[in-house]
Amino acid sequence: MALPQYFTLNNGEKVPAVALGTFQSDDGNSRVAATVKMALELGYRHVDGAATYANEREIGLGIKSFGVPRSEIFVTSKLPQTAHHPGVVAKALQQTLSDLGLEYVDLYLMHFPHAYKADNNLQTIRHPSGNNKPVIDYELSRYYAATWKAMEALVESGKARSIGLSNFNILKTRKLLETANIIPAVNQVELHPYLPQAELVAFSRKHGILVIAHQPLEAVLSGPYGPMKGSPDLLKMTRSGALRFLDPKPHIGFDIFDEENDQPIDNKAPWD
Template structure:
């Protein structure tokens, strides 16, 4: 089992599974592993375990020794009841065909009402929106304690995902258990410097999802217009280095010590994005850091699920749902 999280990761989320035929994730992971990636990020929530199964198939077909890989998956929102946490990780391990994962994250700080076989109950209004278990959503520290009970069994290091400062503080204060990592949206248009500083001060490794701006499910996408890949400043730095805009963004993030999990189904982009561990000048780094203000104050969150779940999990003043 790996002791540290590789900076270069490969993400497997597919924003619209109807666009990609079955097997797309498997092909992408095989390409990524061949290119040199060893950190693979997935989740039970991605197509109800189907992507986990494809990741597992790719790992087995790659022939790469298990101990050389760093595999991350996540506790789905229907497994938040303390008695269901063990079931959640067992579902994922069975999907992956693995005995352990190297990092297990609480995918979100809120819970869905569970249906048969831990499926997600949907609202009866035809909107397709999930039914939220508000009581469990307020008790995410209890879910975290149940996850921590897995550590003595040698299952996996634990972390969180999509946690802001307020919720991470509460988690630590009420349980005394500091997450190994926090996977959050982070890119030049939404750098989250305050959250980054908080995590560093508490020894929490930040993993950036949507590091290139992100393709999210339409139900939770907020930003309109071009993302950082189209930014003229980033493009000009890319030209100066003979690199792509994606490579510049990833180099900027990893230069901060942030792990990244870019995703793509395009073999050329997967291979190209692996070339990210090169230095930018101090001036270039400052240019990118100031694209949305000196402290990122003009940045816009792309992941906005307020209308999908009915409350704002990123509110730093009130721990929602209140």
Template sequence: MPVIGLGTWKAPKGEVKKAVLAALKQGYRHLDCACDYGNEEEVGAAIKEAMEAGVVTRKDLFVTSKLWNTFHAREHVEVAIQKSLKDLGLDYLDLYLIHFPISMKYVPIEELYPPEWLNPTSKKIEFVDVPVSETWAGMEGVCRKGLARNIGVSNFCAQTLMDLLKYAEIKPAVNQIELHPYLTQDSLVAFCQEKGIVLTAFSPLGASSYIELGMDRGEGVGVLNNPVVQAIAREHSRTPAQVCLRWAVQRGYTAIPKSTHESRLQENLHVFDFTLSAEDMVKISRLNRHLRYNDPGEFCKGMGLPNGYPIYA
């Protein structure tokens, strides 16, 4: 699993194919996708074009996708992964993740795809009582069939992982969570590393992906504009984004920054030829303010849940 990958969340239709193709040409080999991003067909088209041009082979790539909340019943897991494989033009995924530990009412692909938070009939979020144990059994099934070479989770806290580890026959390989200098999640990071679960940081640059969605929590100074990060960047003759990614690498996990700009794609990939000092690492980690941008308990308010839905401790 390459340490730096390309995130495709919010990569606009009409732009994502070009961005993925440019990234592959620059040396990216780790692509992070999900069915609810609504762009897996374009990602697949870029992969196909890159392979036909001899830029990459399938063995060069590490492709991740995710199981959406409406496909948590055991019999729906394979339905979901087969659709992602078809859209991506692949025979297998390198990694398949449970996107959220939230089970919602099943909606057939023919009725709504890509899937969404709101049920198309009620226009509300509709939960169902499907335990993680059932969903994980479905995940293990697609892994045993070779449809996914590794399986894991996303947005899982330590308590949910503790429960999963009690009955998992195939241990989760990865936990993909929000990680950046404003949300360091030290205890969860330590727990996953102790259990041998690889961590992948989404939104490793902070609020950048959330500002245009109004999900930045009114934060006045984003991570990339933080004076501490900028000062460290100047000391190393690097950009604030490179400093944040290097901080993640030195903490021991993978990161999937998203960009559709070729210059930034190149910038984000080049973080292995410098090292942050122990003092730099401490200064950046002290910026932690437990600021979670991607919180369903907040952004699901008004979707039939007046008080939101807290899934994080």
């Protein structure tokens, strides 16, 4: 059976089935532009990035150097955790568009449900203990539905063709749906043979939300702000039950994947 070349989102837009992920490799971002161009030359038409990856300028250069009409390439980006305040969501997307050299993105995702406190340049404020952990904005981490409202305005402006979620569980998605005017087009989550997330997939399908898998073949062990060395090859592992590799709990202090409680509950981290 032939694999689908694209999927149709709940708003009628079509997303190519396979994307080039641009999260930093061991070489940092030095090869991103060349890699994007090569992928497009080989037939990729979906490039997945994020402001947090700090390489959107390189992605834009790779797209520009390929030299095809913008309409032929599907570009995904993500709202950083430092821009969850409704008043700065549009500013964050505008910065992404400026870095990419584009007038719109095809898909814009809320990267995580939790928020960081930020300075005026949307840079993460670090914890005063010097442990390189972010200072959490607990209020915005609970009111992600308000952030979603601001993202809905991006669709109205035409600067984002579709909007969606990333790393949201069932509980948080259900809460967001209670007040959403636009149903998320997608939820991009960790999904692979060791974490099939069948209940989340079924819930999403019921509500017309396409589930997109990140790191489906090679797991990236979660460090505080990037991948850790020695990430396992999922194709070579011995099966030993459900395994989640991307989990921010060690460096934010609460479990965003808790299906019983909408965390964070407290207003401080264990190390405060």
